Amino acid sequence: MGRFASTVAYYEGARPPYGAAFFSTVARRLAFERGTRLLDVGTGPGLLAIGFAPFCGEVVGVDPEPAMIEAARSSAEREASAVRLVEGRFEDLAGSLGTFGAVTIGRAIHWLDPEPARNALDSLVAPQGLILVCNAASVTDGRNRWLETFNAVRNRWRGEHPNRDQDAFFAGGPFVRRESISVETVYRAPIERLADRVLSMSTSSPERLGGEVPAMRSALGEALASFATDGAVEEIVEARAEVYMRRGRESG
Structure with missing residues (x-):
């Protein structure tokens, strides 16, 4: 069982959402069209793959976690989205997938081994293609007044996380931020x-927390109670796509 297997039931509904406006804005800005082939690396439950599917001709989602691929298939069926989903590591599948006008990487870049992943991307991205490193997260500028408290509680149950950012991932490679x-x-x-x-x-999955899940839920409820109205808080989410192109094309 992979490290994300026990998170599947919570991932799609609980992570900060990208939102329909994000997908339409990105697709319009980058001129996606019916001929665009898009590959979603580390697709998870298919959030990016399904979100961009209406703006592309073909979308392929790849993930090494079988349970995530099954969740993505269920979501694609529910949304009537013709997304092709493939179980496996994209680095191992690169030679069989063809080339793409766009490759998206969501909340997964910190899990990738930079050298083989960069080599795979070099072969997968078409000469005029793009890489989009995407994330949706609560804004951290103080407008989400409850966020610091949420993070403090979460950190009590949080394990170690790989410390690798996207600038380090792309450093020295063929792609630069545009x-x-x-x-x-x-x-x-x-x-x-x-x-x-x-x-x-x-890092705080049900598998990792085990019998501590009820204690975590109770602690979080108590900590956030003063910020909530009718059991909920207002959350401002920023969905972002960092766009990378091949070196030498970034000013085009």
């Missing part, structure tokens, strides 16, 4: 869903 695209959306986030969010992360 631009950033971001969209903010306001949501109502029930406290129970925020507890599920803790469980959606591999």
Whole structure:
């Protein structure tokens, strides 16, 4: 069982959402069209793959966790989305997938081994293609007044996390950053869903917490009670795509 297997039940519904406006904004800005082939690396439950599918001609999602691929298939069926889903490491599958006009990497870049991943991306991304490193997260500028308290509680149950950012990942490789695209959306986030969010992360998964899950839920509920109205807080989420192009094309 992979490190994300026990997070599957919580991942799609509890992580900060990208939102429909993010997908339409990115697709418009980058001129996605019906001929665009898009590969979603580390697709998980298919959030990016399914979100971009209406704007592309073909979308392929790849993930090494079987349970995540099954969750993505269920979501694709529910959304009537014609996304092709493949179980495996994209580095191992690169030779059989063809080339893509866009490759998306969501909340997965810190899990990739840089050298083989960069080599795979070099072969997968078409000469004029793009890489989008995407994330959706609560804004950290103080507008989410409850966030510091949430993080303090979560950190009590949090294990170690790989310390690798995207600048380090791309350093010395064939791709350089061209631009950033971001969209903010306001949501109502029930406290129970925020507890599920803790469980959606591999460093604080149900498998890792075991019998401590009820204690975590109780501690988070007590800590966030003063910020909540009718059991929920207002959450401002920034969805962002960092766009990378082949070196020499970034000013084009």
